[in-house]
Amino acid sequence: TITAPGKIAVKTEKGDEELEAKDIIIATGARARDLPFAKADGKRIWTYRTAMTPPEMPTKLLVIGSGAIGIEFASFYNDMGADVTVVEMLDRIVPVEDEEISKFLEKSLKKQGMTIMTKAGIKAIDAGDKGVKAEIEDSKGNKETLDFSHVIVAVGIQPNIETIGLDQLGVQPDDRYHIKTDEYCRTNIEGIYAIGDCTAGPWLAHKASHEGVIAAETIAGGHPHTMDVNNIPGCTYCHPQIASVGLTEAKAKEAGHDVKVGKFPFIGNGKAIALGETEGFIKTVFDAKTGELLGAHMIGAEVTELIQGYTIGKSLETTEEDLMNTVFPHPTLSEMMHESVLDAYGRVLHM
Structure with a gap:
């Protein structure tokens, strides 16, 4: 139990013990x-x-x-x-x-x-x-x-946070269940951080791991980077696989964007045909005015590997021009990523 900022009460086989630390990271996960x-x-x-x-x-x-x-x-x-x-x-x-x-x-x-x-x-x-x-x-x-x-x-x-003293400390919840944190994984109580599934979603292993890095960098006092949940890729390992990053077409429109949307099917890709994996498509969503990549959505073979290309693009604030002018290797599944971007602007090559 966290009894006060910097103090933790621990029950062991030998009895009660109190630990002290300048900073505490809560990483109790969920069930x-x-x-x-x-x-x-x-x-x-x-x-x-x-x-x-x-x-x-x-x-x-x-x-x-x-x-x-x-x-x-x-x-x-x-x-x-x-x-x-x-x-x-x-x-x-x-x-x-x-x-x-x-x-x-x-x-x-x-x-x-x-x-x-x-x-x-x-x-x-x-x-x-x-x-x-x-x-x-x-x-x-x-x-x-x-x-x-x-x-x-x-x-x-359900996050594992009920019995560690957060209510008495006054740690602010994000909703009915999770701990509220800022972009540096700090709670509203100084010296107390939270990462992973006990905080707000998305509840993904790679997000939790990255939050651990951010919290450590912040505590170390260097030059911590912030967490942008809109740039966290999601992967679903079903058959066919699903991968996505950023806004869906509907969410982009709800946010007020005038969008351009491109799509390209696996059946139009030589590598997919050679692999016998022709089921699926890649979809990209852009802001029509600025060319900003708002989101990317994929379903098909190995899309959980492909999504990181768009994730890097979003993190670097790429535009449609950057992606259209990028050379993609042939024959690869990644060519569909290029074609989807080209399709959004009426320049698709192989369809």
């Missing part, structure tokens, strides 16, 4: 959030922890929630041969992604044999020794009870 009517038991109802080291292979799997974690496990177990159903309360899967990416992924997963239910909810879960009964309400309000062998609950995370 999977439970549904009140579907508490994880590690047997029939799993969180992502159990799903990574399962006691047995599910035969008929229900995944509740279609964010990155839910879709990754749904895709993995579907590839492994399980009969998979995904239930999402919102109107589309992977809802933080660009809408065109969501539609493409849903079509692809259904083609692979997965059942996708959007605008749907779980009304009740009854787990027994031999399986799980789930009452599901579909988008039209119809209720049906279906049998599954296992359930994965993927409805978000």
Whole structure:
């Protein structure tokens, strides 16, 4: 427990001990959030922890929630041969992604044999020794009870911050759950920093690691750089893969931008054809007035490797002219990144 700025009370086998430090970094992480009517038991109802080291292979799997974690496990177990159903309360899967990416992924997963239910909810879960009964309400309000062998609950995370003394210290929350920090990972209490999944999203390993660097640089008193969450790439390791950085087309328009949008399909790329990976596309979003790269969104083979090119571009405040004048190697998947930019300005070459 943090008892005061610079002081931590620790309970050990030898008794209570007090540690002192000029600065404290809170990095307590998070855990999977439970549904009140579907508490994880590690047997029939799993969180992502159990799903990574399962006691047995599910035969008929229900995944509740279609964010990155839910879709990754749904895709993995579907590839492994399980009969998979995904239930999402919102109107589309992977809802933080660009809408065109969501539609493409849903079509692809259904083609692979997965059942996708959007605008749907779980009304009740009854787990027994031999399986799980789930009452599901579909988008039209119809209720049906279906049998599954296992359930994965993927409805978000809960930060591990309840018992470390933050309320008594007056550390400000970001929302109902997470710690509020500034661009240098500082809380509102001097000398106390927070990084990773106990702070605001996106909740990604690479974001947490980078926050650790920023906090250390700030404490060391050098020349710390700031965290810009708009330049953090997101990767979803489903099949096909998803990767994105920056604003979606809809979010860019909501923010008041007049946008130019470019797209290029995998089927138009020689390397993708040679690899036998022709499913997917790359989409780029630019500010029509300034040429600023606002966002990039990809679905397809190895896009989690490609996205860093656009991430570097955004960090360097690149424009469409910089990207159009860049030479991309041939034959590579990265050529699609170039073509997508060219398409946004009516200059696409191979389509």
